[in-house]
Amino acid sequence: MKTAAPHGLLKQTLQFYSQGEIAAHCGRNVRTIRRWEASGNCPVIAEATLREMLDIRTRKAPVERAPEFRLVDLFAGIGGIRRGFEAHGGRCVFTSEWNDFSKKTYQENYRDCDDAHQFVGDIVSFDVASVPSHDVLLAGFPCQPFSIAGVSKKNSLGRPHGFECTTQGTLFYDVARIIAAKRPAAFLLENVKNLLSHDKGKTFQTIIDVLRDELKYDVHYKVIDGQYFTPQHRERIVIVGFREETEFTFDDLNVPAEGPRLASILHKTDGSEPVLAHDGDRFFDHASREVQPRYTLTANLWAYLQAYAAKHRAAGNGFGFGLVTPDSVTRTLSARYFKDGSEILCSQGKGKRPRRLTPRECARLMGFPDDFVIPVSDTQAYRQFGNSVVVPVMQEVARIMIPHVKGLLAQKVAGATS
Template sequence: MKMTEKVSIDEFDGKKFKIRFTVEVDNKKAVLTHYLQNRRNGIQTHFEEEATQYLKEITTYKNEVENINLVEDTAEQHLLFEIETVPFPAPTNPTFTFIDLFAGIGGFRLALQNLGGECVFTSEWDKFSQTTYRANFGQVPFGDITKESTKRYIPAEFDVLCGGFPCQPFSHAGLKKGFEDTRGTLFFDVVDIINSRRETENPVKIVFLENVKGLKNHDKGNTLKTIIKTLEKLGYETKYEILNSRNFGVPQNRERIFIIGWLKDDTKSFNFPLGIDRDNEIIYKKEDLKDIKETNVGSILINKPEEKYTISDKLYAGHIRRRKEHKEKGNGFGFSSVNENSTYTSTISARYYKDGSEILIEQKNANPRKLTPREAANLQGYPSDFLIPVSDNQAYKQFGNSVSVPVIQTVFNEIQKQLM
């Protein structure tokens, strides 16, 4: 485990100072922000000693270097106030607890908090995503979840494990080995966390996972079979379904697979909300969803975006050329354009920052333009007060990698009704 006793960090008010703190360097801020939020809500953490030592170092430094008379309680109240005034603080009277793995910028967290949940641990290794996460939720995510030095901060008890784990191939032998064959993949770390609580008084009640649609047929279906078999061996009933965001009030053609696992119970079963009825009509209209005002593309667009979002003549010419080449080959691929009257867009991905080819907005007497980062947030169902503290390129990556918040919220609402 990478440890240190003297490191340079950014203080919480933007100032830099050195501390002596025997905790893994990548997790020091996560330790303090998780501790403070849990304490605020009356949840005891098993790393209180480390967190209070960190707080003591901050207080000592500010007194010595800035020549002020600060006591630890005052410093703690200052940081607590900072956590409480973020756009999306944890609920003060939660009805369930969850951990947020591969958290990205907090799409799962936002949805589950809206339904009364409190996040007691979160993990995300990307530093730019960590920046966005902390700006909106007041907590710095812990780092690499594959390390035992990170897993040791996960509380012994929580109700729900959720996350969009990356899709990785398992060997064909996985259909026989199950849990063991998942080693070396990030799904193994999910399983490891579940398994470590399996024989305790507080096993994980619900597993809620999301992935790309291709997981269903990945490695000829062996990857998904291994995942389901592994969860079943751990004592969970499971169901999976491919859901499309456009059927849940989100104006985006985005298909993702969702996997639900619940502790085996003969009295419980689960049915996914598909978002459509037998006649393929959308059930979830705009009035059913908290964070989407309309269901057409025009509702997500900003009236007068900056000129920089209009693509150049050179890039537009390249898009047209590639579309023509693809059409001649008969594969039908090329850039995708929409206008304010369109019902939905194609899928935004993490590569959107490169050329915007997935979604270009038509403009009168001008080249088409890319979405703005705020429009990308709208397209994924994030509320208007969700902060975007990173560059445009990073924002595109983050929203392209994110879940559609209303879909997560609708599915988990059914989980609460049917399983909890």
């Protein structure tokens, strides 16, 4: 009869490593590790490996280092903004994400080591008093239409003033109410560039007015193009704010003069493509050194896209597919990429139909490392990466924000002890 290693050993290892990392060390696939976790049993032969992994972790970090600052991750998606701030010493203590597929990917990749972390779904119905105290608030909030008509009428009726009046019913309101209640040292909000022009600029002005005039934060914003960090033209507006006036400036960003090209994120066909235990051959056939054939467009789809592009060219429009080569910088990856991949189609040479990027290549295009596990279907993965952020951009913004955050935290401590 087979005996099993203590389930507690596996559970303890999962506190520090992802299922994919454990699978790679044990020479198994992720499904096997999930089965061990679900059944409460794993073979004794794996016990030595698990103990070795824990020993490595202990030797690397004999004492769990206290976080330099605490953060909350709202409208978290798959955690791209959080990843940038954790690289500079932050620890996430609270996450909100309503989409079950995104939640699955998030929880697979961020196994928080302390019991303080809480994951909730819909932030709209969540009691703000239950949000833990934190130093930095992160939010990639969706842009919903703001209706500011009728404000004066509400005022005359004695209804809510300030941001409650102008933003209630939008998801930005839920960000604002948490900032108002918890007063973090700083926040970072991220959104599409078009937020600036929505409703002739009224939406963006409402947001800035609330943050500056109602919540009294020192606010700065900038449109940043991700193409200098990954090979993708992706413009997003980043809004940062500090509880007190600071000398923060986006001029301190270290932006490379020229960004990488697509070749840097494509699967390597020369034998150097890394073998990832959590991917296996799902995206790339390591034996043949080729991308799996299902990512090549069908003859019918390719014919349709060419005809569609020709029709719009004849009408004087710029609509069509985006054909790229290894030397290219791509168009913006969108959440609709799973439909036909038209915005980024990789050329496979003369006489061959182009192909979509694989989900692993999309992860790389957004700046996620190869140890990032993709536990969902291709369709959901394309949606998740298309909705995410360029991680190196977030990391660079975090780099210039954190000294000011630490300065505010030091002032608070000094004030409390004086």
